[in-house]
Amino acid sequence: MKIAIVVQRYGTEINGGAELHARYVAERLSRHASVEVLTTCAKDYLTWKNEWPSGEETVNGIRVRRFPVSHPRNTDDFGRRSALVFDREHSLADELAWLDSEGPKSPALIRHIEQARDEFDFFLFFSARYYHAWHGARAVPGKAILVPTAERDPAVGLHMFGLVFRGVRALMYNSVEERDLIHGVSGNQAVPGVVVGVGSAIPERIQPWRFRKKFNVKRPFAIYIGRIDENKGCPALFDHFINYAANYPRGLDLILLGKAVIPIPSHPRIRAVGFLSEEDKFDALAAADLLVMPSQFESLSMVALEAWALGKPVLVNGACDVLRGQTVRANGGLCYESFEEFAEAMYCLEAIGPIGAILGRQGREFFKRHYAWPVIEKKYLDMFDRLKRDSSVRPAEPWPGWWERRKRTLPPARQIVDNVPAGPVLR
Amino acid sequence: MSDFQVKSDAVDVDAIMRQIRARIREKRGTDYTEAEVQELAKVKLEQFLDPKGVRSDLVAQFRRTRTISPAPPNYTFEDDTIYETHRGLLRTIRRLLNPILKLFLNPNSIAAALHVQARVNEEFHQRFRQREDMDPLYYELVHNLALEVTRLGIEVHNMKMRVESVSSRIDFDERRSRALETVVQYKQARPSQQQRPQPQRQQDPRAQDQRPQETRLQPQAMNTPTAPAPVALAPVATMPPTSPAGDSIGDAAAVPMPASSAAPAGDRGDRPDGEGERRRRRRRRRRRPGQNMGDQQAGSGDDSSADGTGSDSGTGSDSGNDAQ
Known part of the structure; x- marks a missing residue:
């Protein structure tokens, strides 16, 4: 069996998001099939500038083909088009223009997919909202398997994504909430789908003391791992934590791992150690009492899974359906929606607290049951077998005509998403 | 913060969150949600709470x-x-x-x-x-x-x-x-501390620095039970009161001496008990829990004085053996 994994960026330097997800899946599936990665030369997800050379290379034993991006993203243009399609009545042509503007636009990549359609049994497209996935999935609908990594943001409500969600052979969802959202906006219940998620590469030798010694950390602490960004809910986290620190002088410290995009408040109990290697990251996670996830928009928190893999409880933003649902289903942490809940939960989850260890243990069991690599690999392989057995391909939906595509009659995408029932799936 | 009631090894997150919210409601005294409280605060104070x-x-x-x-x-x-x-x-x-x-x-x-x-x-x-x-x-x-x-x-x-x-x-x-x-x-409550004699620091202030002798017990204090001293944790310089050498005792105390030669020869003659009685008493003291360790720590490693053998028995050989 030969599988192509199509993703917007690919490389060991990218340590998060759908790109890391794709790399993990590629490396794992390569044990069962011949895997090739098709991607762009872009490294920065904001500009999509061509930074890697085009052509072939091998990354961790996986063959990678890179194709150039035709133009970098024009932020102003993208912002204007986003406002149009998200908040006003618009046309399908507007949506396609928005997709081009979002990038990474790489016609060469799509041409290659069309040409190499017979070489591969399946094409796994990661991140539905980007150019490569939409055009690629429409180029090879009979072999396209989509890993949408969709969040509850207005983009999911765009009409054109419904065509893809209904047109691919199968979808591999990250969470139950994501599946319900996509069902809600596109009505693609007939398309085979399975909630898979992703595992994590947990190092065998993890030494918490090594992190404490290296960074001279003596007090117990909560840890945040990820980009320190407004979109990730960090400002609210800082507010809550500063308030908590004033109220509980003997409580936990906060250590931040990751690249800082916004300024970090100067506080004696908040410490940012920057971007760390995988080894240091896991050492830090093992040394922490708990992991904090303040983000409101997540399709799957890989770092939460990693925390559970190490038996650490998590404290998540209850406003994020996916995180809340995942945490409640795992019984592996607590949620907060206000400062009071944040402070109480921090107290509960301290390592010397009443339930932190128990929740961590339950989280670990949940991880083993649902997100251990053998489980993930089996779900992918089962889906491939199922699709191979069922070779019937649904007829593609008719593509609207020239005038039809330009009629501004489509409702705002935000309105579509808002109409889909929200809330976590707790059981 | 009060503790949570965790009745088993398995914890239900929903139940814990309900407990947390109930406690927050108790603290706050009303059933207002955070959003409602914020709204009320905004309406009443509006401009004033926001310096900007x-x-x-x-x-x-x-x-x-x-x-x-x-x-x-x-x-x-x-x-x-x-x-x-x-x-x-x-x-x-x-x-x-x-x-x-x-x-x-x-x-x-x-x-x-x-x-x-x-x-x-x-x-x-x-x-x-x-x-x-x-x-x-x-x-x-x-x-x-x-x-x-x-x-x-x-x-x-x-x-x-x-x-x-x-x-x-x-x-x-x-x-x-x-x-x-x-x-x-x-x-x-430790008996060894109760039996410590009253200090004679006034007699010779220099003796406070003399660790080998400072915890040595008086023979009389050993024989006649006295009221327990309140806390005898401070270094105590105890000199035999019936010293034949008189003023020279002070001199002797001022100089750190080996345990074997620390006790004046006259002490032996003052003891009313026999050798067997002294040994029995020593054995009883050794059996008291915690006494030896505590005395070792207090006596800065002078085991002989901790056991009281240095002056109790009056035999330098005994104290020397204990110290070893």
Whole structure:
């Protein structure tokens, strides 16, 4: 069996998001099939500038083909088009223009997919909202398997994504909430789908003391791992934590791992150690009492899974359906929606607290049951077998005509998403 | 914070979250959600809690936009105003016909009323102008009050947080002091400390520095039970009171001496007990739990003095053996 994994960026330097997800899946599936990665030369997800050379290379034993991006993203243009399609009545042509503007636009990549359609049994497209996935999935609908990594943001409500969600052979969802959202906006219940998620590469030798010694950390602490960004809910986290620190002088410290995009408040109990290697990251996670996830928009928190893999409880933003649902289903942490809940939960989850260890243990069991690599690999392989057995391909939906595509009659995408029932799936 | 009730190894996150929310409601005393509380706070205090909401240049802006209202049109009204005209002939005719006019109405009262009204208008305008002059002052006052209320609001908030912080520290310190109290009581109950003799530090202050001899027990203290000393943790220099050497004892105490030669020879003769009794007593003391370890620590490693063998037996060989 030969599988192509199509993703917007690919490389060991990218340590998060759908790109890391794709790399993990590629490396794992390569044990069962011949895997090739098709991607762009872009490294920065904001500009999509061509930074890697085009052509072939091998990354961790996986063959990678890179194709150039035709133009970098024009932020102003993208912002204007986003406002149009998200908040006003618009046309399908507007949506396609928005997709081009979002990038990474790489016609060469799509041409290659069309040409190499017979070489591969399946094409796994990661991140539905980007150019490569939409055009690629429409180029090879009979072999396209989509890993949408969709969040509850207005983009999911765009009409054109419904065509893809209904047109691919199968979808591999990250969470139950994501599946319900996509069902809600596109009505693609007939398309085979399975909630898979992703595992994590947990190092065998993890030494918490090594992190404490290296960074001279003596007090117990909560840890945040990820980009320190407004979109990730960090400002609210800082507010809550500063308030908590004033109220509980003997409580936990906060250590931040990751690249800082916004300024970090100067506080004696908040410490940012920057971007760390995988080894240091896991050492830090093992040394922490708990992991904090303040983000409101997540399709799957890989770092939460990693925390559970190490038996650490998590404290998540209850406003994020996916995180809340995942945490409640795992019984592996607590949620907060206000400062009071944040402070109480921090107290509960301290390592010397009443339930932190128990929740961590339950989280670990949940991880083993649902997100251990053998489980993930089996779900992918089962889906491939199922699709191979069922070779019937649904007829593609008719593509609207020239005038039809330009009629501004489509409702705002935000309105579509808002109409889909929200809330976590707790059981 | 009070503890949670965890009744089994498995924890239900939903149940814990319900407990947390119930406790928050208890603390808050109402069923308001956080959003509702925020809304109420916004409605009541709106500008005042937000220092950014108060513009620091309000007064200047007010002065810039302020316009002095023009004086309203007024008139002067005297008794003969109603007959005024620029034509002299007409004025004369009006005056001549005035008695006829007074047959129909009283123009004097009208003239008086209009005269008063003109003065009232003038006075009102003057007061209005004074009020306008005062307006910037009132505006400035209100502005300063708003700033002050904002500052106080922030300060109250900070003080609340500090009070909570201090109260949590006090709780911690209380728990810690209770824990320490139990430890101190345990140490007081130790028999070895109860049997320590009263110090003779006054006799020779230099003896405080002489560790090898400072914990040596008096023979009399060993033989005659005395009331337990309250706490005998301080280094004690104990010298045999019945020393044959008299003043030389002080000298002996001042010089660190080996345990074998520390006891004066005269001590042996003063002991009422026999050798067997002393050994039995020594064995009993050794069996007392914790005594040896505590004395070892207090005696800075001088085991002989800890056991009391240095002076108790009076035999240098015994103490030397214990020290080994």
